[in-house]
């Protein structure tokens with residue numbers, strides 16, 4: 203799958219986030235920044251994926267419901283503008299569930315089992331045979347999300363590439379059945395930092411594992427996370443030469459520090475020896491505090507006005523509902539079901 207698209211004159215952008223926790227810096231560099239810069243150029247829809255969030259949380263649904271407005275506040279606080287971007291709630295768009303039902307007839311169990319992202323999620327969640335059907339089939343529901351808007355460009359992290367591949371397979375099958383182009387194939391839009399490592403350097407950054415810095419993190423939380431960050435375990439004395447590779451502090455400096463040259467200078471100093479972990483952590487902390495302070499303040503303001511957040515979501519959902527019905531009508535038609 204081609205991973206760096208050149209932009210076309212017109213693109214339809216769609217993306218989503220599971221509403222299972224507040225968004226973190228991984229989302230910020232992986233996708234949110236791109237959404238902010240593209241919203242004034244292209245048509246853009248963002249789904250708060252509550253139904254996908256439930257696929258592995260049905261027995262603990264408040265984990266999803268209590269995070270819906272947090273995610274909306276995260277969007278607004280980083281600069282997503284509801285007058286340019288349609289922000290909607292997945293469960294409020296019945297066409298998505300219906301499309302999922304039709305598409306599921308076109309996807310085999312064997313194909314679902316081959317999806318590497320789902321495979322590793324099943325393993326890490328320890329599901330084995332007790333995997334919920336909804337979780338196993340969520341790539342089909344994600345294909346419904348994407349195709350319902352005829353989206354062409356999907357800003358996501360690289361763990362989502364298998365979902366887009368599966369989406370395009372469904373698109374081709376539907377178009378083949380129709381004998382004409384009804385659905386659009388999509389391309390991923392990956393960022394330079396498409397996967398930010400967790401602060402402990404061990405795992406994928408996760409909303410649940412406490413190894414991520416949330417967009418709305420408090421000053422104290424940021425400070426604590428940076429202090430505990432994984433560096434170079436072999437760098438015992440300040441004068442020792444240090445390693446950059448795998449050193450999370452430098453990975454974060456690369457991702458967030460505005461001054462490239464300054465970071466390059468720090469890197470060579472660190473490699474030569476004489477630059478302490480405490481110093482680089484202090485520099486990173488300052489940079490993150492400065493970047494996140496205004497975001498946090500806005501986020502708090504938004505969360506203090508829940509009625510406004512609900513209103514934004516309600517209006518966006520009404521618009522998206524109408525749009526998604528058109529594709530549903532076409533897909534139903536392929537199966538000969540538009541008889542009245």
Ligand code: TRP
Nearest residue numbers: 216217218219220251254344347
């Ligand atoms: N799977 C995505 C995630 O885990 C969320 C998502 C749902 C999504 N629907 C989407 C992403 C459609 C891109 C397009 O974060």
